[in-house]
Amino acid sequence: MTPPVLEVLGLSVEFATDRGPLRAVDGVSFSVAAGQTLAVVGESGCGKSVTALAIMGLLPRGVRLGGAIRLLGEELLGQPGDPWAGRRGRDLAMVFQEPMTSLNPAFTAGEQVAEALRLHEGLSPRAAMDRAVEMLARVRIPEAARRAAQYPHQLSGGMRQRVMIAMALACRPRLLICDEPTTALDVTVQAQILSLLDELKRETGTAVVLITHDLGVVADHADQVAVMYAGRIAEAAPAAAIFARPEHPYTVGLLGAVPSIEGGAGRLASIEGTVPDLRAPPPGCRFAPRCPFAGPDCEAQPPLADIGPGHVAACWRAPLDQVLAA
Amino acid sequence: MSALLELDDVARHFPVRDALGRARGAVRAVDGVSLAVPQGTVLAIVGESGCGKSTLGRLALRLIEPDRGAVRFMGEDLRALSARALRARRRDMQLIFQDPFASLDPRMTVEDAIAEPLKLHDVVPRGAKRARVAQLLERVGLRPEAARRWPHEFSGGQRQRIAIARALASGPKLIIGDEPVSALDVSVQAQVVNLLQDLIRDLGLTFVLISHDLGVVRHIADRVAVMYLGTIVEEGPAELVFGAPRHPYTRALLAAVPGHGARAAPIEGDPPSPIAPPAGCRFHTRCPFAEAVCREQVPVLQGQARRSEVAAGGSHGSAGQEHLAACHLQDRLPPAAPLQERKAGGDRLRRLQAHFGAPAPQPETTGVNA
Numbered sequence: 160m161t162p163p164v165l166e167v168l169g170l171s172v173e174f175a176t177d178r179g180p181l182r183a184v185d186g187v188s189f190s191v192a193a194g195q196t197l198a199v200v201g202e203s204g205c206g207k208s209v210t211a212l213a214i215m216g217l218l219p220r221g222v223r224l225g226g227a228i229r230l231l232g233e234e235l236l237g238q239p240g241d242p243w244a245g246r247r248g249r250d251l252a253m254v255f256q257e258p259m260t261s262l263n264p265a266f267t268a269g270e271q272v273a274e275a276l277r278l279h280e281g282l283s284p285r286a287a288m289d290r291a292v293e294m295l296a297r298v299r300i301p302e303a304a305r306r307a308a309q310y311p312h313q314l315s316g317g318m319r320q321r322v323m324i325a326m327a328l329a330c331r332p333r334l335l336i337c338d339e340p341t342t343a344l345d346v347t348v349q350a351q352i353l354s355l356l357d358e359l360k361r362e363t364g365t366a367v368v369l370i371t372h373d374l375g376v377v378a379d380h381a382d383q384v385a386v387m388y389a390g391r392i393a394e395a396a397p398a399a400a401i402f403a404r405p406e407h408p409y410t411v412g413l414l415g416a417v418p419s420i421e422g423g424a425g426r427l428a429s430i431e432g433t434v435p436d437l438r439a440p441p442p443g444c445r446f447a448p449r450c451p452f453a454g455p456d457c458e459a460q461p462p463l464a465d466i467g468p469g470h471v472a473a474c475w476r477a478p479l480d481q482v483l484a485a
Numbered sequence: 486m487s488a489l490l491e492l493d494d495v496a497r498h499f500p501v502r503d504a505l506g507r508a509r510g511a512v513r514a515v516d517g518v519s520l521a522v523p524q525g526t527v528l529a530i531v532g533e534s535g536c537g538k539s540t541l542g543r544l545a546l547r548l549i550e551p552d553r554g555a556v557r558f559m560g561e562d563l564r565a566l567s568a569r570a571l572r573a574r575r576r577d578m579q580l581i582f583q584d585p586f587a588s589l590d591p592r593m594t595v596e597d598a599i600a601e602p603l604k605l606h607d608v609v610p611r612g613a614k615r616a617r618v619a620q621l622l623e624r625v626g627l628r629p630e631a632a633r634r635w636p637h638e639f640s641g642g643q644r645q646r647i648a649i650a651r652a653l654a655s656g657p658k659l660i661i662g663d664e665p666v667s668a669l670d671v672s673v674q675a676q677v678v679n680l681l682q683d684l685i686r687d688l689g690l691t692f693v694l695i696s697h698d699l700g701v702v703r704h705i706a707d708r709v710a711v712m713y714l715g716t717i718v719e720e721g722p723a724e725l726v727f728g729a730p731r732h733p734y735t736r737a738l739l740a741a742v743p744g745h746g747a748r749a750a751p752i753e754g755d756p757p758s759p760i761a762p763p764a765g766c767r768f769h770t771r772c773p774f775a776e777a778v779c780r781e782q783v784p785v786l787q788g789q790a791r792r793s794e795v796a797a798g799g800s801h802g803s804a805g806q807e808h809l810a811a812c813h814l815q816d817r818l819p820p821a822a823p824l825q826e827r828k829a830g831g832d833r834l835r836r837l838q839a840h841f842g843a844p845a846p847q848p849e850t851t852g853v854n855a
Contacts, residue, residue, distance in 0.1 A: 202670035202671060202672060202673075203670050315755045316755075317755055318755070345533035345534055345697070345756075346533065346697065346699075346738060346741040346742060347533065347737055347738065347741045347750070347751065347752055348533075348755065349741065349743070350740075350741040350743070350750040350751060351750040351753065353743070353750075354748070354749055354750045372670065372671060373743060374671075374744065375742065375743035375744025375745075376743045376744075378743070378744045379743045379744060379745070379746060380743075399829070402829035402830060403829045403830060403831075404830075404833070405830065405834065405837075408837075411834065411837045411838055411841070412672060412838070412841045413671055413672060414830060414834065414838070415675075415834075415838035415841055415842075416671045416672050416674065416675035416841075417671055417675075417700060418675075418678065418698075418700035418701050418703060418704035419700050419703070419744070420699045420700050420703045420727055420739060420742050420824060421703070421727075421824050422703050422704070422723075422724065422727065426679045426682070426842055427675040427678055427679055427704070427842065428675065428838040428839075428841035428842045429672065429675035429676045429679055429841060429842040430672035430675070430676075430841060431676070431842075433640045433642065433643075433673065451840035451841055452840065479837055480833070482837070482840075483833065483836055483837065
């Protein structure tokens with residue numbers, strides 16, 4: 160069996176703050192195979208974006224990292240020098256949420272796509288620009304040659320996100336990390352960008368880590384799902400299983416909290432309370448203070464245990480059929 | 486049913502100037518909108534960014550002046566009111582904004598923020614102020630002790646509850662919520678959506694919900710108006726607009742909502758510039774059904790063809806049930822694809838979810854951000 164493109168094992172990320180250390184990511188493990196999309200889902204502050212930055216090697220110096228990050232079988236954490244140098248942009252690339260702030264306003268769209276090609280593939284400026292125009296056409300930018308000569312402020316939000324994707328995919332990376340790639344976009348444009356990403360993934364076999372808070376996006380575009388809560392993985396499973404048989408109470412609550420366009424009577428399932436302060440997290444299960452099924456045993460941290468094929472959940476009550484039977 | 490709020494052919498254009506300050510056309514943000522919101526109902530205005538929905542909300546409260554058209558509140562033209570009379574009227578109409586971090590003054594305690602409208606409109610005698618603030622806090626699910634604290638001590642969801650308490654303070658008849666839950670995380674959003682529904686029901690509020698989130702709209706609204714480039718393209722009862730949409734743009738919007746199976750994007754391209762909207766039907770440049778007539782004639786917002794009304798016994802035209810669309814082809818479109826209900830989790834999931842969510846608004850138990 161070929162090794163997964165990305166393997167994250169027991170990753171922890173700790174920031175030093177004025178009021179003591181804050182462990183934003185605490186023992187997170189997952190892997191992604193070529194041509195697969197892993198969705199990392201959770202609400203603000205759950206650690207999903209920090210995980211993405213850690214994989215990309217983009218966290219500031221002084222942040223304490225633990226565990227392992229293996230790209231194509233090679234360990235990146237704890238290596239001398241900068242193991243990401245030369246890999247970033249070539250083997251792994253990232254698409255950010257806000258295309259306006261992540262594009263350089265002083266360079267044209269074409270120049271920004273061409274930069275990676277010149278850097279990693281040693282193309283001449285002219286050849287790189289030709290390939291850049293090709294890439295822009297591949298992400299379905301109409302009149303790619305004309306658009307390549309335009310600056311970010313002359314492009315719409317959807318167009319800018321296409322430029323970001325063209326930049327990220329220019330050197331055919333094996334791993335693409337998309338951090339809320341469509342959250343800033345309107346729903347019709349979001350649908351365009353997500354179907355474009357799916358298409359490109361099929362063509363290139365790139366492994367995709369999709370960071371999102373939108374369960375609808377997960378349902379339509381992910382193969383595997385990891386649900387994060389307060390820095391830890393609460394539940395991970397194939398996408399179909401997460402929706403058909405969620406086994407962590409947090410996942411159950413999240414699924415019920417999203418109002419659907421089919422309507423449906425009554426109140427939304429709401430998870431009372433707010434996420435814990437990670438400087439002083441509750442002991443044991445971090446979801447326990449908000450969980451309707453919590454008991455005294457939840458003061459011990461539940462392990463991420465197998466409960467089905469490829470399905471793990473960190474809950475003493477899983478499988479939840481026990482609670483229903485009770 | 487008498488309309489509490491009525492808009493009649495309201496328009497507002499914002500001039501666009503070049504670097505030297507010379508006029509270069511205008512953004513036609515709202516371009517001839519007529520709407521009526523009956524007392525005690527919830528109207529949602531939906532559309533994508535730049536469609537004019539927020540401008541429309543501000544016009545309805547006369548926070549900005551329309552270029553033309555009338556805005557009537559309780560039958561009274563707001564444009565005819567003196568500044569003083571308008572200020573007095575504001576007691577009955579309030580606005581909730583999207584960003585609870587920007588809409589609360591960081592130098593005012595929660596009590597001061599909520600009491601400000603009480604003072605402004607002389608709602609309660611000075612001595613009763615504190616009790617009224619405590620009552621409002623309880624109403625939105627916060628503890629009375631919150632009154633002495635500062636906005637920065639609260640999470641986003643709690644701040645939005647404070648903003649709601651402030652909007653309720655003067656006892657308004659109409660509240661306009663401009664994306665009131667869009668900045669909140671899913672689990673907190675559900676709490677605030679439930680709270681808004683309780684308040685609307687218990688206080689008999691008339692509510693205008695401005696939102697791009699179709700799920701939230703479906704959940705709260707009685708009627709829905711869909712906007713595209715400054716005009717309303719479809720308006721009707723929520724179950725009909727969602728269940729049997731009559732405008733191709735509404736269909737594209739619904740089809741674009743993720744969670745119903747990955748498939749090709751429903752429409753290509755971006756909305757055209759509101760500075761130079763397309764001639765004829767403004768949607769024709771992106772519409773899969775467009776014909777010659779769509780490029781030439783502006784479609785009128787109207788109901789189903791008269792013949793079907795007769796066939797249905799003429800009962801469709803009654804107020805509150807009207808379903809209007811601005812599309813030349815609305816009677817000839819192929820039937821809309823039915824929405825597929827997500828049933829993946831089935832009965833098991835429903836039973837598990839029944840354990841979540843309190844029956845009545847409850848104080849948040851944990852974690853005021855220290």
